[in-house]
Amino acid sequence: MKTFPAVFAGIFATFAIGWAGAVMIPQFQVGSLEPQVDEDLGDVYPVNIGGIADQGRQVYKSEGCFYCHSQQVRGQYDGTDIERGWGARRTVARDYIYDTTTFLGSMRNGPDLANIGERSKVADWHYRHLYDPRSVTPGSIMPPFRFLFIKRKIQGQRSVDAVNLQGPDAPEPGYEIVPNADAKALVGYLLSLDRSHALKEAPLPPEAKKAK
């Protein structure tokens, strides 16, 4: 190359091609997917639930849950996610269209959470798990999230929100431990995570259909 403008044109063009191919074409393909509508049953999926799940997604993001938990189920040819019970089917792009922040994740120091709301439906379990992960899952390396809880004196009757903590975690008599607003939102979000609805591009496997 005798003249640098030619080199610069190359520097521009190579990067532009990569950008167009790796970012812009995918944007045209999956950037504006719509939910699937089953006209016969009037059934729409996914649904934008908003509200507490949106607030909880903010907490999930602030606390960086996605550095250890993925939210994607790989198909049978790509891994054992389905056999591990993390989802009945693989997840596809349409599953995520209403996620204001998408947490596909790149690490599994803990299990996948793509369908955690369908797998663990009990809020109290989630609270106990967040408060002291090892009390419900021995050997877990999840950090405790005790700073999302408030310890307070029981006024009259025990609050309905109070977490049923056992053993060394249980507060002294006359006290209770309740989740704060962030913890409630986070658990609300976790309980909302259910990507097991059949989609045309990702049907449920036959055995899962029978079980439903």
Place this chain on the structure above:
Amino acid sequence: MSVAVTTKPAPLEAATVSLAEIDQVDRALIDASASGPVLFFYTTAITWLLASTVFGLIASIKLHQPEFLGGWSFLTYGRIRPAYVDTLVYGWACPAGMGTLIWLMVRLCRVSLRRPALLVFGNIFWNIGVTAGIVGILIGQSQGHELLEFPSYAVAILFIAYSLMAVWGVAVFQSRRPGHVYISLWYLVGALFWFPWLYGTANLMLSVLHVRGVMQAIVTCWFGANLIGLWMGAIGLASIYYFIPKVTGRPVASYHLATIGFWTFALFYPWLGSARLAGGPVPVWIPTLGIAASIMTIVTLATITVNFAMTMRGSYNMVYHSPTIRFTFYGAVAFIVSGIIGIIGSFRSVGRITQFTMFSSGELHLGVYAFFSMTMFGAIYYIAPRLVGCEWLSASMIRMHFWASAYGIGLMIILLLISGLAQGASMDNIAQPFTSVIDMGQPYMRGNTIAWVVLAVGHAFFTVNFLLMILRFGKPAGQATLFAPMEGDGH
């Protein structure tokens, strides 16, 4: 490079000598003009390197002692881990890279550094941006995308900062003295140009246009792979292409291979990110193209490897003598190893095992630390004495820094890669319950903490030696500080 003058015809013998002398004075003047800004970049970078060492150590301990510092929200793993990676990348690597870029640009364009205020303000803004971003992550305002965690206000500051430096870079390049444009300069111009496009469009798509669903993951993967592979890759390779010939005194073996290496690098590296999405909820062609590009990088790696090996041939003993060569050589080898591991890891049969494990953390450290940071250390050991006007005080401190960094990061990467393979393989075997997969990783995570302690020792030696240098406690200029004395003239 500045060898052209010495090839004048014979009758100008007397003049040639004085031209060579002029050339030397010229270089000294250029170095003097660059001294303030470049040392400023290095000083802030090293400060962040220490911060990232502390964050990284805490994050590493938390992986085997999850209750450690567990009571504070701002130190929870999900905040301290991105705080660590971002201080390492934006606090240390970017300013260290910019400092080296600035010095290489004025040297290769053979012009004195003018308008230093642009650079000084650029670095001040950059550091304000990084501080705001790290504080933002620690108080829970992360954007939730890997390597793009900084909240929008911090991103805006960083962008202003970068614009100031880029304007300066364009001005220097335009005012270069006519003549051959050396290959390092190609990489540097590429790096200067690619960064704003990369950082700008990624943040624009995520925080302003709010792209939906999996597009966020696609943009994040594209950005992350390019920031490390392309941007750091370009500055690191520019540095390697400059220092290996410079210190060994031998020109690049094949300039033709160097240009092939450059163009295949520019063509294939921008595609690599999407290989990480294999098996994920994206159209299959996206990761497939990433894998194809990854395989094509064999060409880049082969040309660069052959070229470096041929340039180094007969000069391998320099690794024993020269700190710059030793660090730069380590970086060059790490670049090649990282490329090979990247290719192997992108195969679907391997990827299904290594995906979602510490293997990717191993790849990150191979790129950001073993390749880029080691290369930058090498550059700093060469550049700083020329800017300050004295030599490194202590060869043993440099030696300690090298061994601690080399062994520390080597141990860490080996542990991360092996634990990734081992845990990934048992994750792939459904007979193994998930908790036993986690248990299996614990010894590796403890080893990782040991590696961090070793790295911290190395960084301490480096910082002390650097501080003594900028406070002018070094040895008098003239005789370079080497690991072992060398015959002939030392560099």
